[in-house]
Amino acid sequence: MTLAQHTTASTATTGHRDRMLGLLRRRPPRTSLEAPLYTDPDLFSLDMQGIFATQWFFATTEAEIPEPGDYVTVDIGTLSLIIVRDDDGQVNALHNVCRHRGARVMTDRRGTTARLTCAYHSWTYATDGTLLHASSPGETFDRTCFSLRTAHVRSVCGLVFVCTAAEPPTDIDDLAATVTPYLAGFDIASAKVATRIDLMEEGNWKLTMENNRECYHCGGHPELACSLFATWGLTADTVPPELAADWDRSLLADAALRERCTTHGLPWDIVEHLTDRDAGFRISREALDKAGESFSVTGERLSRKLMGDLPDFRLGRTSLHVQPNAWFHGLSDHVITFAAYPVSADRTLVRTTWLVAEDAVAGEDYDVDELTHVWRHTNSQDADFVQLAQQGVSSPAYVPGPYMRSEDQVEAFIGWYTDHMIRHLDHLDHLDPGERS
Numbered sequence: 001m002t003l004a005q006h007t008t009a010s011t012a013t014t015g016h017r018d019r020m021l022g023l024l025r026r027r028p029p030r031t032s033l034e035a036p037l038y039t040d041p042d043l044f045s046l047d048m049q050g051i052f053a054t055q056w057f058f059a060t061t062e063a064e065i066p067e068p069g070d071y072v073t074v075d076i077g078t079l080s081l082i083i084v085r086d087d088d089g090q091v092n093a094l095h096n097v098c099r100h101r102g103a104r105v106m107t108d109r110r111g112t113t114a115r116l117t118c119a120y121h122s123w124t125y126a127t128d129g130t131l132l133h134a135s136s137p138g139e140t141f142d143r144t145c146f147s148l149r150t151a152h153v154r155s156v157c158g159l160v161f162v163c164t165a166a167e168p169p170t171d172i173d174d175l176a177a178t179v180t181p182y183l184a185g186f187d188i189a190s191a192k193v194a195t196r197i198d199l200m201e202e203g204n205w206k207l208t209m210e211n212n213r214e215c216y217h218c219g220g221h222p223e224l225a226c227s228l229f230a231t232w233g234l235t236a237d238t239v240p241p242e243l244a245a246d247w248d249r250s251l252l253a254d255a256a257l258r259e260r261c262t263t264h265g266l267p268w269d270i271v272e273h274l275t276d277r278d279a280g281f282r283i284s285r286e287a288l289d290k291a292g293e294s295f296s297v298t299g300e301r302l303s304r305k306l307m308g309d310l311p312d313f314r315l316g317r318t319s320l321h322v323q324p325n326a327w328f329h330g331l332s333d334h335v336i337t338f339a340a341y342p343v344s345a346d347r348t349l350v351r352t353t354w355l356v357a358e359d360a361v362a363g364e365d366y367d368v369d370e371l372t373h374v375w376r377h378t379n380s381q382d383a384d385f386v387q388l389a390q391q392g393v394s395s396p397a398y399v400p401g402p403y404m405r406s407e408d409q410v411e412a413f414i415g416w417y418t419d420h421m422i423r424h425l426d427h428l429d430h431l432d433p434g435e436r437s
């Protein structure tokens, strides 16, 4: 029995499943979801099973765990994982559940340890999950049967994805093959973590993701608007007259960027597979406004050191969206990763991590406050938007509303979610009772 099926057996009653299927199947295209899909704890549990127990999701970066024994913990719903580098340099994802009587083993968000020791009765595991020590005088048992359970791990250019399903979707190979030419030059695995910030958004994880997938609301981001063209997400026929000058400037900047990328042999095409596969993604390289170097108020670099082996400070932003829970921005001088970890039906932890070049020195090459200025404010503004949305969908007066053309990627995300949940719930429908229990 897989973990997904086991979890399903404990929580997914036929009633919840049928109700959710009904809500998903009757969604008109390009329309936001009905309220229970954002607010109901039982349907949140089904999200965790149908999406986060079946798909790859972004967990962390290799830069967070450069040395053996370095680990981070990642909590999603009731799931808890330890992402740890073992003595052989391998990255492992271990379920944070003791094999004795199930206690949580590691409670800190990150750290370094030679051994993973459960605080309850001191069962002790190696960093590959092997049970090393279980004190029980006068008793013998086969320790090899009680390693921490593992999940699948896949590093794509230093971005660590995890899948807890018995048989993970295989099309992450396509994602890796496509994005590697865009990301390899940043050398994320060897980067230095400048800082990271955890922000609890008071909203359902899908509202966090929806908010990220459009810039219709970017008027609410004055700091970001300094370097991000206000026309992002628009097309020639959807640009309003008041943004015509911005549109023209962005076209010129994009043309210059493409010329520069061609000179350096770097890809810049938009590649989008958000809806037609399990590991849905979109990658692009787009120009930034003003100085065009980084996410700063002036568009100028925020770190004096180039990432990895990039050849130029003026390479715009390389942006990657990955379903279901992550987005990334690669600038020549730093990389920002964003992970959305669902906590409950109405709470989502957004972890933002700023990476700089391996040899960049704080206070000399970059200033953490300056480095994080734009996205600290932008994240805070986004958290407010998500909270407003959660408050609204929780009202009895809420009815689903239409996605605008500038919200195509919101529709892509919700379409992907809807298709995958229907497929998962349909699959449950076809399991015989013996397979469900």
Ligand code: FES
Pocket: 098, 099, 100, 101, 102, 103, 118, 119, 120, 121, 122, 123
């Ligand atoms: S539950 Fe972990 S040692 Fe007992």
Ligand SMILES: [Fe+2]
Pocket: 211, 212, 217, 218, 221, 378, 382
């Ligand atoms: Fe935003």
